[in-house]
Amino acid sequence: MGILSVLVFLPLLTAFIVVLVPEQKWQRIRWICLASTALHLLLTALMTWRFWAAAGQNVTVDRKSLLTEVYLTEKFTWFERFGVDYYLGVDGMSVAMMILTSIIIFTGVLASWEVENRTKEFFALLFVLVTGVFGVFVSFDLFLFFVFYEVAVLPMYLLIGVWGTGPKEYSAMKLTLMLMVGSALILAGILAVYHYAGITTFDLIQLSQVQYPVDMQTWVFPLFFFGFGVLGALFPFHTWSPDGHASAPTAVSMLHAGVLMKLGGYGILRVGVYLLPEGAIQWALGLMVLTTINIIYGAFGAIRQKDLKYFTAYSSVSHCGFVLFGICTLNLMGMKGAVLQMFSHGIMTGLFFALIGMVYGRTHTRMIPEMGGLAKVMPWLAVCFYIGGLASLGLPGLSGFVAESHVFLGGFFGNQWFDAGVTRALTVIATMSVVVTAVYVLRGLAQAFQGPIVDHEFEHLTDAKWFEKFSTGTLIVALFVVGLVPWFLTDMIETSVYPILNRILQAGTLVGSN
């Protein structure tokens, strides 16, 4: 039982323990959960350290490698006949994502400190979800990957349907159905890869050694891209996201927007682009147009939103567009930026949803026009909101800028297969979103927090409590750390992006530049 298995199954164990706690002692549950997530955070730190200890030595070797170097591996045969293994491992990208997940779930537990309705079931499901998310990030066996992927997606239905607000059943159903359609595409893709590889294994690394026929790559790559893209809020399959996020309870929104949506980008990069580089080269330019629409469209969509959650959800669509856009550039900076943006957006949007939950818990409204002047009564929350907002509009020093500048540079530099004029034009359009983001963030926040207090009932509201401060504080520290010392993440991510990049380059020489 290696550290990765522990990390994956610790949440599941927590879920079991939570289920065993008697109903009346529900206050105990949150302490158990907090302890578990804190332990999880520590273990993740330990894991990161061990990863660096192992990976730090051959960073330079990795640059030319076609093969993703997997560390801390655990491999057991599961179904020998089909070549399914229980194969866990990490590379730089997954470590980054795991750190993100650990932080988000830790703060998420704090943010849902006051869930009183069926606490037990809530936390149990939440932790099952976390197991799924974690599993996806560490599995290097496609079958296992898919299993965890489903585990991550399904509890969402219950979490939103039971603990949500507003038209929760509708949102939950919509979300689940759309994600299921995505899963179906992914499954088809995985089976196609399995079939064409003909080596009876689901091992991702071994599968990556196979030269797939170009025709097959041409039709399988979109399966992966759109399948994962649904989860990554790809236009026009993003519509589940505003409704889903708006209806979900705080911790679920945090986890969903913060981590689960990242599975989309992660999957495209890890499975789609890595296994099918030629397909990626053929499709990426067209998809880049779609993702540019994503970015701009989400930003403009956010301007007109009145509900804070819809507002954040649309901004998420825009920001997740950067992830997909970065991937579509098919170069080092773009893909690195995509992963960075996943991390950055995860933290940022986690912060936003946590804050929205806290504000909603006080004002009992999420409508921006009904707020106003809240900075006077809840300075802490207002400051946090502003920091989050500034990160979201890409202020340097916070994480958003590092990621976005990577993506912009990546898009502008383009690659040798695509027409430079087109990629550049798309990048220019994408950069416009920076302004639009500033417009909607500032408008929204100014209306909600600045100006005179609109509703006199708000005058005696209280500021954040200790656990809320702790939760938001942690996220803000993370935002700053990524913004100020990004090399901590970029170096890690770079090691895992190089093999993908090298495979694309190799495939590119086979395809011939067009």
Add this chain to the structure above:
Amino acid sequence: MAVAMSTVFFYLLGALALFFATIVVGSKRIFRGAVALMAVLAATAGFYFLLGAEFLAGIQLLVYVGGVVVLIVFVVMLTGSLGLMEDTPSFGRQVVAGLGALNFFLPVFGVLQFSALPEISHEAVALPGADVIGELLLNFGKSGYVMAFELISVLLLVALIGGLVIARKGGQRREEPT
């Protein structure tokens, strides 16, 4: 002679069985149906005799006629359906059910008509009796059924207990959510 007798009995019992079976499914009175069912089952026991499976015939009489039907009659009484006149099923229902039954019967009949079935002597043969059956049931070997036998006994036990649990009055813990 014996062959001729079996022919006679076959048609006689067959007619009886079919007749009573139609009563079972067609009679308005449930009690009458139960009695007709007894007749059908008894006729079947007769068939077994004709086929030379005397042991099975005995079992049939014991378990079905003596057990199941009696049980049904009990339940009929328990539920106060003794004199109950069941509504005649609507014409549509009868037609649909008839079509369903015909849908089964006609293909099977056709298949049997057009299949070349093995022709085996019509001489009356005595099938292996209770001794062989008993040995088979308790045989641990490859051709034995001891496992299934055990499972069946467990099943019966479960059914017994389950029947008790379901039917007992105190079992109504929660109100029916109607």
Add this chain to the structure above:
Amino acid sequence: MIDWLAAHAPTLKHWLILSSALFAIGLYGVLARKNAISVLMSIEIMLNSAVFNLIVFNRYIAPKGADGQVFALFVIAVAAAEVVVGLAIFVTLFNRRKTLDVTQVAAMKD
């Protein structure tokens, strides 16, 4: 007369047709009847015809063995168990709903 009868002794086909006819009648009952007990009795007829088949095959295909009879025994035992449980359910059902009309009981619909 006797010869004629002997010449028309029931063959495997006849037995099978008889049993399937019984089965069809039982099926009609299952589909048509509304009273749960009647349905159960129809099911008994169907089961019975199935047992019947087993014996017929034992007699005509493998008269040396007793496997068909053993199977038949099993089916009878299972049928008995089924009747017990089914009837217990009917009793409970009757106690709750005061009816045994299966068309009134449609909890599976929603």
Add this chain to the structure above:
Amino acid sequence: MEENWKCLSELSWLIPGLPLLGFVLVGLGRRWLGEKLSGWLATLLVGGAAGLAVATAWTYFGYFGIGGKGPTVVAWSLPWVSYQELLKVSVGVLIDPLSLMLMVVVTGVSTLVHLYSLGYMAGDSGFSRYFAFLNLFTFSMLGLVIAPNLLQMFVFWELVGASSFFLIGFYYTKPSAVAASKKAFIVTRFADLGFLLGILLLAYYGFLMFQDLDSLQSGAYTSAGLQVLDFEYLTSLAVVNRFMELQGGTVLTVALVLLFMGAAGKSAMFPLHIWLPDAMEGPTPVSALIHAATMVVAGVYLVARLFPLFAGSPSALELVMVVGAFTSLFAASIACTQDDIKRILAFSTLSQLGYMMLALGVASPAFPLGFTASTFHLFTHAFFKALLFLGAGSVIHAVHSNNIWDMGGLAKKMPFTHAFFLIATLAIAGIPPFAGFYSKDEILLAALTSGHTWVFGIGLLVAGLTAFYMFRLYWVTFIRPPSSKAAEHAHESPWLMIVPMNVLAILSVVAGWVHFDDYVNSGFQYMVDHDSRVPLLASGAAVIGIGWSAVLYLGQKVKATAVARAAGALYRLIKRKFYVDEIYQFVTHQVIFRFIASPVAWFDRQVVDGLMNLSAAATRAMGVGLRTLQTGQIQTYSLWFIMGGMLVIFSIWITFYPY
């Protein structure tokens, strides 16, 4: 000397570091420190930075000598982001005369503004918050000034924008302040888009040519560890030459125009100037710091910093010149009609910034005087404009109104303020021997000698207009009889506000006496023949302006209203600031929000989501249709079962029947 220099250059990171420390300490510990202490702590830390900056400048010039173009030293650097090979960006401290000059100005003015604020903001509920933001701003501005590469500049450029956003919106319960801060941020953000795109262009082409150039220079760039975005690389002669060849210089021109868009946004050049007048909603010392001395000159600084590149593209320089000249005239004309004291100063700032841009625009490798003139004017302007704002703050503090027509007669009530304000007014009007005269003179000279006679003409006109509106302000505020109760009962501000003004007043006089060219120059060789007509014309224009304003505003009856009435529509046009704000309002709200954002939101809900829901509804309808089969009755199910089962069996039998 060398040891001093070594030591100071190693400590140079402290110059921005101290204000950052102040921000962190005051920002996090303001409850704990208390108001007084946090204010003084912030002031002291910035003061320390100022001392350090002055000391560094002193030793720099002492060590490297004056007269020529001082060397560029990257005194300290730390790797920050590595995008890819050759695009590794580090955070560092670049020391050269230009950055030193601005460092001194920024820290100096910032310290004085801090001091002044201790008096001005006393009793405000957000006292420590104010100082935290002030420190943050100082830090960001210093980070911008010392940036050794374009990206660091952009980073701090944004931070400056953000911190000014907080400072303008300091009175966050006041809707107009909130709107102004939003406007300032969004307008500059829009301009920064150009900056960003310019960086992308320079990065891309700089990256492409790095290898070739490096081999030409026999590996000099690589061995120096230069990265593509470093100023040292971008402004090196080989790179500039290569850029000039690249596609006939189009790439360079486009990139520079984009960069200039960023510069114009921060420096509030037409048509991106609209945020600056509104930004006066912030506390007045903030205006003195941000909108006079520091942030707004960032655009000028950017162009000056990249001057070797700009020198490679005459059309880009031409744009700089035209925009600068137009803005200076445009803003000066508006300033003549405004009634709000701070807005007058704001438009005057716009006009002076246009002046600096104009000077940069007329500069070229052959006539580089404009470069020095521009930076010189930047230097002097910082002092007297800060002084003007602080003086205005002092007045507002006393009168509690921004409208100049509420004031009057303050010369007797507030003698110190009056004296300092007069000095600053004379300086900005360009009367010798005050600082403004020298720098303005140099700008006009540069325009004339480089052959841009019409620019010279505009410059002269603006000089006259400047003197006119500044003295209009002066007459109405200080000399005319008091026109309100508050003005009658006004009294002098506390010493904490007087002292900084005093310092600035001295600087406003003496700053012009420096022979600036010895310290800051573009490095291009040139000869200048001093034309004695220029100073005469310039001061003549100023005197005419002063005289005219005295005629119009000093009499018993204000004759200006008659003039205004006579001008009619033209006056209204100018008074309404040429309706630029209204146009923007129309474009943003009526066009962008109504015709893009709202339709997008509608489209998303109705069309995209509608399609999704339609497919869901179709599935659902199918489900409902199938649901009628689900009667919940076992008999129906068994019927289906039998039918299906028979179908299967029968088809199997048909298939496998051995005919």
